[in-house]
Amino acid sequence: MPSGDHTAVTAIRGAMLTFTGDPFAQPVRDVRRYESDAIVLMADGRIVDCGPAADVAARVPAGTPVTHYPNALISAGFIDAHVHYPQLPVIGAGGKPLLEWLTAYTFPAEARFGDIDYARPIAARYVAENLRNGITTAAVFGTVHRASVDALFEEAERHDLRIICGKVLMDRHAPAELLDTAERGYDEGKSLIERWHGRGRLSYAITPRFAATSTPEQLELAGTLWRETPGAYLQSHVAENADEVSWIASLYPSHARYLDVYAHHGLLGRRAVYAHGIHLDDADFESLHVSGTALAHCPTSNNFLGSGLFSLHRARSEQRPVRVGLGTDLGGGTSFSMLRTMQAASEVAHLGGHPLSPSRAWWLATRGGAEALDVDDRVGTLAPGYEADVVVLDLASTPLIEFRMRYAADIDDVLAVQFALGDDRAVRATYVAGGLAWDRDATPRM
Ligand SMILES: [Zn+2]
Structure with missing residues (x-):
């Protein structure tokens, strides 16, 4: 599957999790960025904007479709x-x-x-x-x-x-x-x-x-x-x-x-x-x-x-x-x-x-x-300027996960449940250099 047209602007919306520093060295609350409703904007292979949807929506270029991923978590690839x-x-x-x-x-x-x-x-x-x-x-x-x-x-x-x-x-x-x-x-x-x-x-x-x-x-x-x-x-x-x-x-x-x-x-x-x-x-x-x-x-x-x-x-x-x-x-x-x-x-x-x-x-x-891998200036983080390698996780990828998530206490609980119960079925979409490289629901299962 080709990785898409890198010159086009791509906008995706959903919950977002990323890190701005090392949670082994600093308190996690200081380096973890979680937004319950975010937009990530990608162009020319890079992230050009990301943050709370309420803020970023106004900066999405007119006519750009925003792909909404409900009940999902957007992360760096x-x-x-x-x-x-x-x-x-x-x-x-x-x-x-x-x-x-x-x-x-x-x-x-x-x-x-x-x-x-x-x-x-x-x-x-x-x-x-x-x-x-x-x-x-x-x-x-x-x-x-x-x-x-x-x-x-x-x-x-x-x-x-x-x-x-x-x-x-x-x-x-x-x-x-x-x-x-x-x-x-x-x-x-x-x-x-x-x-x-x-x-x-x-x-x-x-x-x-x-x-x-x-x-x-x-x-x-x-x-x-x-x-x-x-x-x-x-x-x-x-x-x-x-x-x-x-x-x-x-x-x-x-x-x-x-x-x-x-x-x-x-x-x-x-x-x-x-x-x-x-x-x-x-x-x-x-x-x-x-x-x-x-x-x-x-x-x-x-x-x-x-x-x-x-x-x-x-x-x-x-x-x-x-x-x-x-x-x-x-x-x-x-x-x-x-x-x-x-x-x-x-x-x-x-x-x-x-x-x-x-x-x-x-x-x-x-x-x-x-x-x-000494590429932390390029990938691994969702922030403007980083290469637009992004994974979108479906937080309800099986009936049991969907059920369990109704009782999730906080983002750490969400992550723990995804680890314990999730697998490749949870990967809803993968973007590589800003292009949609994997779309679980659009590709026929082999
Ligand atoms: Zn080996």
Whole structure:
């Protein structure tokens, strides 16, 4: 579906929720903006006006139709800080911990992505699912093959979607058909960067899978390529699973801790995003904080693979907050829905003894995720000047939710109910760069 005519003015009306700051650092009432009846005005791909309908209505250009979404909540589009699109064909393949899961399901699935004709329909399905779930920015792993990245960027560009992606770097400990070399990984990354990085809303991420599948030489060249490429990302995994942590210790005996392996090769810093970070200690969080490195918290995946409980409370400590976004981590994760992901994050926080407020969870899925991906000056917030990536949630998407909402006490209760009971059916509409990219009620169900 095309994302619409960006030069036209688009106006939508409904309740609105957004954040102007960090609710982990400031009282939520100071940074949460909720309007029970708002208008959001979009033009040329950006939000040009938003606020109480009573105020904004007078500024809507004459003749502009206003699409009214009753019983809905307008929010900044969701941000998925970590996901593997090539794993869509193995979502839900279960019953194994991380390292066995990689060998049994993931590597065979990824092996086919050298063929762009195989990759394209999966990239198309991935982008379609993002739109159906209100995800408008994502940091995505390809496979080791260049074609995997070409297929995704082609599709993202067609929808004008803000996507960060890179080819996976692996030069050891994987099947031969999934290996590159340090040099080839660098060269292929360089040519993908020349083709895609900074084109429209696309950004390249240098993507070593994790320290076990790259030699020190490959990590070194990954750092070189990252430093050579202004605005590029570095994405990888860290401390997801106890066996993985032991394996890294045996592969890198001269490093006292897992994170030091990445630090040693110059792979920490702003626009570096590491998934999971479950088995980290306070010294690790300190170096993530100091370097500006982000973590992607992937609760459905961590639960599905039995990886462990991420301590959001420790990561977001006021003394040394680490940038954190939420990741679906599909296919290790179990849902494209950020509502389901927020619910899982809430449950994991409960299990860790530090409950997560619904407003903080919402911030993680929007503005917090944007901070983690260093795009918070562009997306993640509903305010004039921001890119017009917007999700409209139907607050009564099932009979039970409709019933329960009659008893909702306040906005936090509303959000908690949507997490607990809602899913992709709740996404009434998704706007990308100001264009209607998903309209649940207008599209025939498949
Ligand atoms: Zn992952």
